[in-house]
Amino acid sequence: MKRIGIVTSGGDAPGMNACIRAATHIAFKNGMEMFGIERGFNGLIRGEVRQLDRFCIENIIHLGGTILGTSRSPEFYSKEGRAKAIKTLERYQMEGLILIGGDGTFKGGTVLSEECGVAVVGLPGTIDNDVYGTDYTIGFDTAVNCALQAIDRIRDTALSHERLFFVEVMGHHTGFIALHSGIAGGAVCMIIPEVSVSTEELCKELSDLYGKGKRSAIVVVAEGDQPGDAFRIAKEVSACAGFESRVCVLGHIQRGGAPTAKDRLLSSRLGVAAVIALKEGKRGIMVGEIGGKIVETPMQDTWEKHKKLDVELQELAKLLAD
Numbered sequence: 001m002k003r004i005g006i007v008t009s010g011g012d013a014p015g016m017n018a019c020i021r022a023a024t025h026i027a028f029k030n031g032m033e034m035f036g037i038e039r040g041f042n043g044l045i046r047g048e049v050r051q052l053d054r055f056c057i058e059n060i061i062h063l064g065g066t067i068l069g070t071s072r073s074p075e076f077y078s079k080e081g082r083a084k085a086i087k088t089l090e091r092y093q094m095e096g097l098i099l100i101g102g103d104g105t106f107k108g109g110t111v112l113s114e115e116c117g118v119a120v121v122g123l124p125g126t127i128d129n130d131v132y133g134t135d136y137t138i139g140f141d142t143a144v145n146c147a148l149q150a151i152d153r154i155r156d157t158a159l160s161h162e163r164l165f166f167v168e169v170m171g172h173h174t175g176f177i178a179l180h181s182g183i184a185g186g187a188v189c190m191i192i193p194e195v196s197v198s199t200e201e202l203c204k205e206l207s208d209l210y211g212k213g214k215r216s217a218i219v220v221v222a223e224g225d226q227p228g229d230a231f232r233i234a235k236e237v238s239a240c241a242g243f244e245s246r247v248c249v250l251g252h253i254q255r256g257g258a259p260t261a262k263d264r265l266l267s268s269r270l271g272v273a274a275v276i277a278l279k280e281g282k283r284g285i286m287v288g289e290i291g292g293k294i295v296e297t298p299m300q301d302t303w304e305k306h307k308k309l310d311v312e313l314q315e316l317a318k319l320l321a322d
């Protein structure tokens with residue numbers, strides 16, 4: 001394999017640049033040329049490609065976002081859109097393509113891999129951590145730490161005013177960010193899409209805690225499929241139990257910033273592993289990390305199967321909700 005391409009797709013995630021850097025370094029060491037596709041799948045469709053040299057990847061390991069840019073590309077999900085993308089791959093004579101993204105990206109990548117002769121290898125990059133086939137995705141740890149910092153700050157003012165706070169975090173349809181940041185931030189409760197909690201149950205839980213002498217509390221709410229829903233929950237809790245509360249929606253702040261050391265390490269390991277996989281003739285897979293080991297998963301499984309929340313962590317959250 002002499003020429004490979006790399007694309008970042010879907011929501012950007014801190015660590016994507018560290019991953020581009022690692023993959024490009026190792027490609028050069030194996031005598032390969034590396035082409036960066038700009039603006040995600042949209043750039044692949046429009047032929048927005050630039051060759052990466054060693055200077056392109058200098059001083060990017062610490063940068064959030066993605067130097068290549070990204071997009072959500074509905075056009076890529078049409079056969080016509082993919083046909084244009086395949087033309088770009090052919091024009092640049094790419095034999096391999098590394099996709100860094102989430103389950104939506106891999107859905108498109110699976111079809112692309114079946115339709116063209118190019119070997120496609122995926123790497124999990126999303127703050128949501130909702131990709132089957134890896135314990136953690138690139139960007140998750142940074143997002144959790146960002147949410148945690150915010151929770152710590154909110155705790156100061158919550159305590160001073162003796163207030164209840166609802167902090168809404170991202171996570172798409174999953175509660176990974178909420179569960180991890182909530183436990184680490186000492187929240188009394190995490191409202192996540194995987195577990196349904198009624199307003200009455202939540203009010204009872206909070207009333208019990210306040211009955212024991214609690215004067216302020218933080219509830220972490222996962223955005224689920226309705227960002228901003230924390231406002232509704234706060235209103236209902238206030239109407240039901242009379243708690244005065246405030247809401248803080250963290251939003252896209254969680255997607256930016258310098259990647260943590262953990263994310264940089266994961267990105268570097270996975271970037272190298274993707275190039276090695278291509279060199280070994282692998283295709284149609286995603287490379288992830290499970291139990292500290294590099295693991296390959298058929299790309300189709302990554303979006304067809306669902307990664308479950310850690311049951312032990314859910315138990316821990318309940319145990320410490322006091």
Ligand code: F6P
Nearest residue numbers: 011102126127128170171172255
């Ligand atoms: O997938 C990452 C993510 O940040 C989700 O947590 C969130 O629901 C979504 O992207 C927001 O997408 P957009 O930036 O397109 O509004």
